Amino acid sequence: MANKKEEKGITxxxxxxxxEWYSQVCLKSGMADFGPVKGTMIIKPLxxxxxxxxxxxxxxxxxRHNVKNAYFPLFIPESFLKKExxxxxxxxxxxxxxxxxxxGERIALRPTSETVMYxxxxxxxxxxxxxxxxxxxxxxxxxxxxxxxxxxxxxxEFLWQEGHCVYETEKQCEKEVWNILDEYxxxxxxxxxxxxxxxxxxEKETFAGSVYxxxxxxxxxxxxxLQCGTSHNLGQNFAKAFNIKYLDKNEKTQIPFQNSWGFSTxxxxxxxxxxxxxxxxxxxxxxAPTQIVIIPILIKGKEKGILKxxxxxxxxxxxxxxxxxxxxxxxxxxxxxxxxxMKGVPLRIEIGxxxxxxxxxxxxxxxxxxxxxxxxxxxxxxIKTELDNMQKSIYEKAKHFLDFSIKKVSEWNEFIKVIxxxxxxxxxxxxxxxxxxxxxxxxxxxxxxxxxxxxxDSKVKCIYCKKPAKYLVYFSKSY
Amino acid sequence: MANKKEEKGITxxxxxxxxEWYSQVCLKSGMADFGPVKGTMIIKPLxxxxxxxxxxxxxxxxxRHNVKNAYFPLFIPESFLKKExxxxxxxxxxxxxxxxxxxGERIALRPTSETVMYxxxxxxxxxxxxxxxxxxxxxxxxxxxxxxxxxxxxxxEFLWQEGHCVYETEKQCEKEVWNILDEYxxxxxxxxxxxxxxxxxxEKETFAGSVYxxxxxxxxxxxxxLQCGTSHNLGQNFAKAFNIKYLDKNEKTQIPFQNSWGFSTxxxxxxxxxxxxxxxxxxxxxxAPTQIVIIPILIKGKEKGILKxxxxxxxxxxxxxxxxxxxxxxxxxxxxxxxxxMKGVPLRIEIGxxxxxxxxxxxxxxxxxxxxxxxxxxxxxxIKTELDNMQKSIYEKAKHFLDFSIKKVSEWNEFIKVIxxxxxxxxxxxxxxxxxxxxxxxxxxxxxxxxxxxxxDSKVKCIYCKKPAKYLVYFSKSY
Numbered sequence: 001m002a003n004k005k006e007e008k009g010i011t012x013x014x015x016x017x018x019x020e021w022y023s024q025v026c027l028k029s030g031m032a033d034f035g036p037v038k039g040t041m042i043i044k045p046l047x048x049x050x051x052x053x054x055x056x057x058x059x060x061x062x063x064r065h066n067v068k069n070a071y072f073p074l075f076i077p078e079s080f081l082k083k084e085x086x087x088x089x090x091x092x093x094x095x096x097x098x099x100x101x102x103x104g105e106r107i108a109l110r111p112t113s114e115t116v117m118y119x120x121x122x123x124x125x126x127x128x129x130x131x132x133x134x135x136x137x138x139x140x141x142x143x144x145x146x147x148x149x150x151x152x153x154x155x156x157e158f159l160w161q162e163g164h165c166v167y168e169t170e171k172q173c174e175k176e177v178w179n180i181l182d183e184y185x186x187x188x189x190x191x192x193x194x195x196x197x198x199x200x201x202x203e204k205e206t207f208a209g210s211v212y213x214x215x216x217x218x219x220x221x222x223x224x225x226l227q228c229g230t231s232h233n234l235g236q237n238f239a240k241a242f243n244i245k246y247l248d249k250n251e252k253t254q255i256p257f258q259n260s261w262g263f264s265t266x267x268x269x270x271x272x273x274x275x276x277x278x279x280x281x282x283x284x285x286x287x288a289p290t291q292i293v294i295i296p297i298l299i300k301g302k303e304k305g306i307l308k309x310x311x312x313x314x315x316x317x318x319x320x321x322x323x324x325x326x327x328x329x330x331x332x333x334x335x336x337x338x339x340x341x342m343k344g345v346p347l348r349i350e351i352g353x354x355x356x357x358x359x360x361x362x363x364x365x366x367x368x369x370x371x372x373x374x375x376x377x378x379x380x381x382x383i384k385t386e387l388d389n390m391q392k393s394i395y396e397k398a399k400h401f402l403d404f405s406i407k408k409v410s411e412w413n414e415f416i417k418v419i420x421x422x423x424x425x426x427x428x429x430x431x432x433x434x435x436x437x438x439x440x441x442x443x444x445x446x447x448x449x450x451x452x453x454x455x456x457d458s459k460v461k462c463i464y465c466k467k468p469a470k471y472l473v474y475f476s477k478s479y
Numbered sequence: 480m481a482n483k484k485e486e487k488g489i490t491x492x493x494x495x496x497x498x499e500w501y502s503q504v505c506l507k508s509g510m511a512d513f514g515p516v517k518g519t520m521i522i523k524p525l526x527x528x529x530x531x532x533x534x535x536x537x538x539x540x541x542x543r544h545n546v547k548n549a550y551f552p553l554f555i556p557e558s559f560l561k562k563e564x565x566x567x568x569x570x571x572x573x574x575x576x577x578x579x580x581x582x583g584e585r586i587a588l589r590p591t592s593e594t595v596m597y598x599x600x601x602x603x604x605x606x607x608x609x610x611x612x613x614x615x616x617x618x619x620x621x622x623x624x625x626x627x628x629x630x631x632x633x634x635x636e637f638l639w640q641e642g643h644c645v646y647e648t649e650k651q652c653e654k655e656v657w658n659i660l661d662e663y664x665x666x667x668x669x670x671x672x673x674x675x676x677x678x679x680x681x682e683k684e685t686f687a688g689s690v691y692x693x694x695x696x697x698x699x700x701x702x703x704x705l706q707c708g709t710s711h712n713l714g715q716n717f718a719k720a721f722n723i724k725y726l727d728k729n730e731k732t733q734i735p736f737q738n739s740w741g742f743s744t745x746x747x748x749x750x751x752x753x754x755x756x757x758x759x760x761x762x763x764x765x766x767a768p769t770q771i772v773i774i775p776i777l778i779k780g781k782e783k784g785i786l787k788x789x790x791x792x793x794x795x796x797x798x799x800x801x802x803x804x805x806x807x808x809x810x811x812x813x814x815x816x817x818x819x820x821m822k823g824v825p826l827r828i829e830i831g832x833x834x835x836x837x838x839x840x841x842x843x844x845x846x847x848x849x850x851x852x853x854x855x856x857x858x859x860x861x862i863k864t865e866l867d868n869m870q871k872s873i874y875e876k877a878k879h880f881l882d883f884s885i886k887k888v889s890e891w892n893e894f895i896k897v898i899x900x901x902x903x904x905x906x907x908x909x910x911x912x913x914x915x916x917x918x919x920x921x922x923x924x925x926x927x928x929x930x931x932x933x934x935x936d937s938k939v940k941c942i943y944c945k946k947p948a949k950y951l952v953y954f955s956k957s958y
Binding site for chain 1: 512514515516517519520521522523524526527528530531547548549550551552553554555556559575576577578579581582586588595598599602603608614618619621623635636638809
């Protein structure tokens with residue numbers, strides 16, 4: 001048994017080799033596996049159940065915003081991808097094509113669906129009565145990454161949601177760009193216990209074809225940021241390229257305004273990396289498919305009584321929580337402890353002969369490993385408290401790390417130091433694309449995450465080029 | 480307004496031109512649209528909400544059977560597709576390939592996922608403790624159909640679920656093949672109100688790579704059958720090809736048994752074709768995203784009172800049903816009646832000044848168009864009755880049509896007549912693949928649907944070749 005336990009465990013420390021640690025956590029917890037084609041992945045049942053919970057949660061949000069789900073084709077004619085010039089340029093390198101052609105035209109696998117959806121919108125939208133049109137789809141997309149693929153974080157195919165809305169006015173459109181970004185932040189914070197930076201992207205990082213892009217960015221324990229969701233104000237760019245028009249109430253032809261927004265299974269990677277530890281996965285209680293595992297300590301001769309009590313407990317707790325009873329006899333309790341620690345189950349309940357005598361159980365929280373004896377009378381209440389506390393506690397730990405990592409600096413040599421320390425520099429920036437290229441180049445890879453706020457004071461200078469700064473911007477390395 | 484109504488309506492009759500009628504119902508009701516690449520389709524919000532309801536329903540079934548959802552890659556290496564010889568042959572013609580290659584190997588877009596899943600299973604399954612392994616995925620699949628594509632019924636990309644399970648014993652495996660088929664029948668019957676024929680396929684119609692295939696088949700009003708779901712007993716064929724093995728309790732290496740089963744968005748097409756009429760879609764109440772629409776009859780000067788009553792009604796009914804109030808003033812009640820008939824809303828409630836005086840509303844059922852005055856006191860109960868009755872009634876109508884269409888014949892000239900009449904011939908059959916080819920050829924296109932029962936009496940002869948018959952088989956034309 002001892003051997004088995006060792007080979008199951010994670011063989012490197014999170015602190016020491018984050019990429020290898022991360023990969024082992026994903027694989028050994030049963031979250032994911034590698035697909036047979038390079039850069040592809042399998043989302044195993046544990047990982048997929050988390051995606052389903054995210055979907056459930058966000059589908060409720062979509063309903064509140066009157067966004068309807070639909071499904072558009074995987075296949076996009078090459079001519080569509082070329083219609084919006086910036087968009088075409090932005091995705092050129094990573095588009096995968098099908099061998100078949102249709103009437104001589106190449107066919108792409110969707111890297112994102114603006115083009116195929118807006119072609120349809122141009123036929124569906126005729127009048128102000130048809131607006132706003134708000135559609136979302138859950139689907140797979142393909143981006144043929146050539147290197148550095150990672151489970152959940154970067155793969156040639158991934159699952160996501162993409163919302164695509166059309167409005168009569170610019171104001172309605174902009175308002176919803178930010179509303180959705182707020183919803184993304186809320187989902188990360190409340191469900192996945194991930195704190196994020198939130199704001200507009202700089203020009204360099206703007207989505208190909210949009211007027212501006214907004215983003216939420218999580219900060220990983222290895223000092224690299226991870227983009228977790230984006231919401232784009234497309235203005236009239238795509239409407240013009242795809243000839244989307246409507247007749248207003250005065251029967252005048254108008255061009256509508258559009259936004260698009262999405263998050264992907266990458267969120268799962270962010271969650272794994274943020275909370276997990278050297279024993280394996282740590283799942284936020286609100287998203288854990290199994291919140292509690294009951295492990296009976298089966299002492300010879302007393303198995304029956306203990307199992308009976310454990311089953312009673314399971315039935316009782318099932319009314320309020322998702323609970324699993326592991327009554328297998330072919331594994332020792334110790335083996336099972338490691339197993340459910342690896343799988344990230346938030347609470348473990350141990351029940352043995354002594355506990356029965358004392359009318360209690362032992363409760364162990366996954367994140368802090370604290371063991372508490374709890375009387376059966378107060379168990380239900382105690383579980384609720386511990387699950388709530390764990391959800392809060394892992395968020396606060398991550399929030400503390402994020403806050404602590406942000407260093408406000410306005411001198412270039414300090415900037416360099418902050419980046420070298422794998423932290424986030426909050427610095428004045430001119431906004432220029434070339435200057436941002438230089439910053440990345442000279443700092444060893446720091447890119448802008450998002451704009452914290454505009455700078456009105458013309459005396460404040462850019463951290464790098466020393467021209468007047470327009471924005472206060474978060475910079476860091478990133479995934 | 481009159482003009483507008485006409486152009487909105489369906490311009491052909493179901494009886495007279497079924498393909499054109501079907502296409503118009505799908506398009507004009509807002510269920511679907513054509514995609515830009517030939518043979519692809521867009522599932523619009525109305526159609527997709529029906530798919531979501533099917534998913535919800537079947538996810539509950541999966542949970543009951545302990546099947547877990549997961550996600551496997553879209554991309555499959557060519558070598559995988561070739562491993563199981565029959566399977567490779569079966570899908571050869573319709574596989575689409577990506578232009579990119581990986582280490583010189585071609586990459587296919589999944590036409591089905593046996594190969595990519597079972598390669599993973601061969602790594603995951605080590606011991607009897609890992610069995611049964613039961614996984615399902617909801618995903619898109621690609622089959623490059625060259626002709627005769629139809630919305631929902633046949634398209635180059637479609638959505639489906641595919642379940643893939645592995646068992647220690649042949650008995651467990653076979654049992655679940657049939658259990659799932661029963662669940663498919665139940666879903667069709669109880670949710671979609673579609674009656675089906677159910678049974679084993681003949682050898683000719685067996686899934687490429689399986690030991691045998693079972694099927695449910697619906698019968699469309701134009702006299703063509705539509706395969707609505709299949710459940711395959713794969714035996715050990717794929718386990719051998721993909722080297723799936725396990726150690727049993729005695730530490731002996733064993734080869735497990737497998738099944739796979741799936742249904743697709745084609746179900747939605749079957750539902751549309753079965754129930755809809757010349758006014759548009761007819762949706763079974765249990766799956767309709769909107770079960771009731773309230774249309775206020777706004778007479779000048781009395782709008783306020785009527786709208787107030789309509790809103791009260793909406794609030795009241797919302798507790799028990801999915802209900803919509805159409806209070807738009809830019810459309811006439813008549814226009815709205817046609818609109819919601821086209822969209823298949825099961826019940827319409829009309830409320831005008833006279834109704835308010837009488838403390839009643841007018842209820843109109845979509846399937847039979849009957850108008851009933853209902854007192855507000857008994858409205859809730861009456862609605863429940865009418866929705867239940869409509870669900871039953873449209874099923875029974877379809878069941879009656881199916882039963883009436885089955886003709887038991889044992890003479891070839893009768894067989895020909897039945898097929899010519901666009902009905903189903905139930906006939907003795909030898910089971911031979913060549914004989915079945917001949918039957919199709921000589922009858923003008925009748926294929927076997929499924930086996931009703933085995934024939935033990937050696938005196939019974941095959942309908943075509945007159946050799947001893949093995950089975951009593953349903954034959955008809957099909958989609």
